[in-house]
Amino acid sequence: MRSDSPRKVDFTVTITPNQEPQVLLPGNHQLETWEKWLEVSRAVAYFFGSLLFLFGSIFFYPEYSAKWNGNAVVFASWGFVIGCIYFFAGANLDFIQSIRYNHGTQLRQVLRAFTALCNYMAASTFVLGALYFLPSWYPKSPELGCWAFINGCILFCIGAIVEILFICTTHGDPRVSGFRITNMFCWGAAATLSTLVSSVFFIIGSWFYLPEYINRADDGTHYMNTAITFYVLGSVCFVVNSCVLALVFATTTQIFSLRTPLILLLGLVLLATTTTTVHSLDQATQVEEVELDPDVGKSTVELIQARGYAVETHNVTTADGYILTLHRLPMSYAETQSGESAAANKTTILLMHGLLDSSFSWVCNFRNQSFAFVLADAGYDVWLGNNRGNTYSDRHIKYTTEDDAFWDFSWEDMGRFDLPAMLNHALEVSGRDTLALVGHSEGTTQAFVAFSENQTLAQSVSYFAALVPVAWLGHTKAKALKFVAKIYLDKIFDVLGQVEFLSQNEVLQEIIGASACTLNPQLCETALALVSGDSENWNSSRVAVYLSEMPAGTSVKNMAHYAQSIRKDTFSAYNYDCSCLRPLGLKLCSKLICKNKAKYGSFDPPAFPVANVKYPRTGFFRGENDILATSVDIDQLRTAMPLSTVVYDETISDFSHMDFTWAVNANDKVYQSVLEQLEAYAGVGY
Structure with a gap:
């Protein structure tokens, strides 16, 4: 007989919340073996890339490019291409590393990601530039390779500057704890500064490798040697950068079995590349020993x-x-x-x-x-x-x-x-x-x-x-000054807190005056011509004397004022900026966002009444x-x-x-x- 009474059922439901995924790995994350090798691969990619830059640059010299029945220049070109591909691989690994790890604060996260993005774009541009240095590609657009390198190096410079800001940024709120310049005393900062210097050398080298310089009938060879010399110097700095990075990675990844031989290997390679570089520079420029002018360094x-x-x-x-x-x-x-x-x-x-x-x-x-x-x-x-x-x-x-x-x-x-x-x-x-x-x-x-x-x-x-x-x-047609004004270098210095500009440094100017300009005055004349214009009226043997006392220094604000004159084509008082909506009128404009109003009582600085x-x-x-x-x-x-x-x-x-x-x-x-x-x-x- 069936019972119509309800059946009693006992059961319980346990709901276990899903664990939120760890989007960013913490800074103290213990690396897996594959992750350690990924870090080392990053350093190796940069190292071999910079090494190929170095040898590629050396074999661009006319003296060496004619070797192997003229095929040395092909080797040099492909050295640049493969080196850029290595750099591109390293930049990809950089980008992966930057987005996987938690760097402490939102600001540090943004700075590190921005640096990685700049390096990624720079390396991509380098690959394009290197392709247009190939003998089969170069005639299609002789300038494209140089401009690609220049733009890529500018991106590397921006990335290096942002990386310096990252290094100086504390793990706390920077609005409270500020920036610590003492953080710069580390291997990471040394590597970053090497990148910055390398990029500047590559910019100068690419500039002088433009067809308008190397195709000149009278001094085209001089400009070509100058350009390649800067490529060599930049490549050496890139090698130094990759060596420092390798040492840092070997330490942080704790691959002790590789650390000692890696240090020895990189040290030997660095010694060999430096020796090769000095030899190539000596052969290419054919500099004779010159007696130092007694006026160098005199006040x-x-x-x-x-x-x-x-x-x-x-x-x-x-x-x-x-x-x-x-x-x-x-x-x-x-x-x-x-x-x-x-x-x-x-x-x-x-x-x-x-x-x-x-x-x-x-x-x-x-x-x-x-x-x-x-x-x-x-x-x-x-x-x-x-x-x-x-x-x-x-x-x-x-x-x-x-x-x-x-x-x-x-x-x-x-x-x-x-x-x-x-x-x-x-x-x-x-x-x-x-x-x-x-x-x-x-x-x-x-x-x-x-x-x-x-x-x-x-x-x-x-x-x-x-x-x-x-x-x-x-x-003005001074390309160096126009470039400084165009990229707002004065604003960059302002952000970095730099107020002094090219003040006299006895050690640096003795190196420039007593060494570089004495041995190769044409190189110094070429650099000066970027600001002054070409001249056949200087005594080349005196350039070392001039540069032992010049630049004599000024303020960043003074340079900024000239940059404003270039950008705005005005002869006016210093522009402290104004962010007000001008249609609303000056009365509604706050002095907090219009420093010109506080200083001059107007939106814009007054022009000097030369009339x-x-x-x-x-x-x-x-x-x-x-x-x-x-x-x-x-x-x-x-x-x-x-x-x-x-x-x-x-x-x-x-x-x-x-x-x-x-x-x-x-x-x-x-x-x-x-x-x-x-x-x-x-x-x-x-």
Whole structure:
């Protein structure tokens, strides 16, 4: 009989939640064997890639490319291709590693991923560039390979800079704990800096390998050797980078059985590649041993004394506290050697140097070639100025060069404070009512600032000789400066907290001046031509002397101000930026996001009123081959000034920007014309 009563059932349900997957591996993750070999494979890929770059570069030299019945150049080309493929493989492994591991904070994760992405794109671009170096591909587009390498290296540079930020970023919130520069003292930072240096060398090498250089009838071979030399140097740095990475990976992966032989192997290979590189450079450039010029490393005072002139050193403090140094030549050579007193009532003249230069530029050549000596022997009381931040004017009543506040200046401050202080001091000491002024490059920029704002000061100058005047720069052809402006290098330095730019470093400049430029002055001339323009007027044997004192240093802000002039084609006060919506009007614009409003009370910085420059009488001296201060920009300046102000305008044939202070024939082509103008207006008032 069936029962209709419900059946009792007992059961329980247990729900076990799914474990969330570990998306990112923690930093202390213990590597599996396959993971360890993956890390080592990454280092090996970079190592063999850079090694192939090195041998490929060496066999691009004309001397070596002809070997093996001309097939050596094919080997070199394929060396580049296979090396780039190795780099591409390493970059892929980099990218995998960066997205698998947890690097502590969201910022560190983003920085590491960005670095890996830059390296991946750079390596991809390298592969394309290398293919167009193959003999069968090169004729299709001779420039493409070079530009691919240049762009790839820029990406490598960006990745290296971001990697440095990653290394300096703490595992905590950087808004609280900030960045630690001390983190840079590690092998990872050494590898990153090697990548940065390598990329810069490859950029320079690729630039000079462009057809417009290597196909020149007269000096194409020189440019080719220069380009390949930079490729070799860059390859050596890439080898160093991969060796350091290999040591780091061998340590972190704890493959002790491989560590010792790996170190020995990489050490031997590094020694062998360095030896090969030195040999190839020696064979390719065929440099003979050259006696060092005795003037290398001499200061302005030491050079003046070595030429047999009396010299005085004066210090003057500006209204904003900078202590500037002036060098004075009160007597001619004949007066100094005879022991006579200086003649009375000499015309006083002040000479102002250019960007990254100093008073040294006016005495850097021999007696009949340097303007300071020419003027002294012509009977002038010669004063040589030094702007704030250079080798001779690096003091302040309150700050030291270690303080960021010391470097908070640009060329407009030199015009408002430096030039008036030095000019008035020279007038006071000499007892004259007026003096003559000669400015070169930046020395003219600060003068136009000073005279546009202070016509009383301007009337104390009887004549102003503007050698390659610089105000507007929107049409400059100096590719190096245009590149700096285009990539906003000033902004990058600002982010990195760098405030000082190319200040004199005795060790570095002795290496450059006493070694590199003495052995291969053409290489240094080529580098200088990127900023100044090609020149046949320098004494090649003196380039080492010039670069032992130059660059003399300035501020990043000063370089940024020139970069702004290039980007905006303006002659204005420093632009502190403004992010306001302008249609809403200035009143609704917050000073927090518009620093220009806080500084100037406007969206944009004010332009310097050069239309006010009625005084002093001014002469323009241009250079036909000057790629920095072009005639278009100088014409723009002249048009903006009153018509009667410019009383003389001459273009010097075959002269580049630096020829006005460095050229051995500057006395004949420039200085005698300036002397004629000075004599015509000396002591003449307004």
